Amino acid sequence: AALPARAEGPVIKWRLASSFPKSLDTIYGGGETLAKRVAELTDGRFEIRVFAGGELVPAFGVLDAVQQGTVECGHTASYYYYGKNKALALETTLPFGLNTRQLTAWVLADEGMRLLRELFAEYNIINFPGGSTGAQMGGWYRREIHSLEDLKGLKIRIPGFGAEIFSRLGAVPQSLPGGEIYPALERGTIDAAEWTVPYDDEKLGFHKVAKYYYYPGWWETGTHLVFYVNKDRWAELPPSYQAAFEVAARDAHLSMLALYDAKNPSALQRLIAEGAEFRRFPDDVLLKAYEAAHAFYAEESARNPAFKQLYESMMSFQERADLWWGVSELPMANLRQALRRKR
């Protein structure tokens, strides 16, 4: 027979503002996993209600809402706040940067968390990794990209660092909310659009109007989501409730990647069956994008000390981590692809 449930702790009710719509169940589900686990860990006495993007505050207003205490916590992607300080975007991903496992290792087991918490303290926020999509795709194109020349004048829906780099390659980046992308692509108002990974891209139906699906998605090499908590509200929690939030966030981080890794493969098969055609970006595009990215990082580092500090720490970690990757995961993965082709 089970022992009796333990006695009561304080009842605490928080609201979590998500940047995501419920339709994107895996990414939105990160907030729900957090809330469910926190409730289980506290016999339901620490209750976190999850609100989809736009319900309480605008989808891209989560940082402001948490900073100002409009809500106690949020679930978002830090690169949405690129306009405040480009250093914030490094919490999410960096073009040609760390892959998901490396980014998680840099945050949890190297100096990433300490440096990021110093940055977020300026916003009265404490941050926790809040899930990952893994490496993303390079988006949907109405026509094939054969060389750098084909990027000239290309109208592509892409935000943040990716837009900065595409612009330096001669493309014309567009900023469009999720719901406006499909009609613009269908009408030909734009030539291409990037979103995330097959499981989510499939829901938005881009393959029906732009069949070329490009890889690798070099501007999102291992995208992290994040939980934000207002520091004053955090300080009011009993230690075991703080532990509940922190460990529940770890579970949400782990679980989201597992869900994407389990769902993307089947979505990929369905997209292929419906006519999507996979293409690798040409080498000259990849090389020029890499050079443009590093030129941009040098410029930003020269004018932004917060960016410089995070960027240099990540690059130093990546240099070592890629050496290890090159004799472990990578040769094994290449071998498996070769054996698969042989069958």
Add this chain to the structure above:
Amino acid sequence: AALPARAEGPVIKWRLASSFPKSLDTIYGGGETLAKRVAELTDGRFEIRVFAGGELVPAFGVLDAVQQGTVECGHTASYYYYGKNKALALETTLPFGLNTRQLTAWVLADEGMRLLRELFAEYNIINFPGGSTGAQMGGWYRREIHSLEDLKGLKIRIPGFGAEIFSRLGAVPQSLPGGEIYPALERGTIDAAEWTVPYDDEKLGFHKVAKYYYYPGWWETGTHLVFYVNKDRWAELPPSYQAAFEVAARDAHLSMLALYDAKNPSALQRLIAEGAEFRRFPDDVLLKAYEAAHAFYAEESARNPAFKQLYESMMSFQERADLWWGVSELPMANLRQALRRKR
């Protein structure tokens, strides 16, 4: 000001038998992470004391001890119990099988957990993923392996499935506990030995007596550790303590991989500085090993329904997952290696 700590739950004290020595701090630390988190989540009222391999029960006696209730829980690797049922080894890793992220996805977000829990129920055990090393190395060799011919008669310390496959390639696998490997390698009693990953291999000093360090470690493509809990003891826990154990185990799983990913790169650099030489296994060795592995899986599947069920589920998942890997993580990782060489 902080709210008051919540009132008391029942005081519960458990013992955790680890299979690992304290000297292997990252892998042993999985048990400590679990215990620390469970204590934080329950205001110290659910206490798990961690005992190193051999302290309470033999290092490879953890399954028996948990099954019999000698201890309430354990931290181990299921392939140690290969002799009881080869299906148990599939919980840990499979030669040429899923990588770490894929294995975690299969367990947490596909049908892996359900199938594994059915298997462990036969031992009165409930299992939780308990950390990962990532892809391992292929071990240390006193002389170079130029072709399949060089494996004939090679005395190599290797356990489990790996031993089975090496034996089919003409090698002579040896079973030696960790502490006896170095002297045997130094004296030339054995020609080669595999252990795990650079951070742990370095501690055992193999590079001083066998400088060729081979990759990829095709028999451990993403090794999972595991927590075992006696099912009767589990049923006695209050729901919030069950949640505490489960979520703390998730954190231990995530944290161990992050720690290895952060520590292996520096260990690799130190090993190179001390004279270790990296070599890739020749193609004919890899191909014959792959064929031998699959012959063995077919034989084992024919005589062992539990093995067959798990194996087929993993292979079906891998088929889909590798297709996705081939247009996401893999091309990005290959690109980064190419760019690194270009600099």
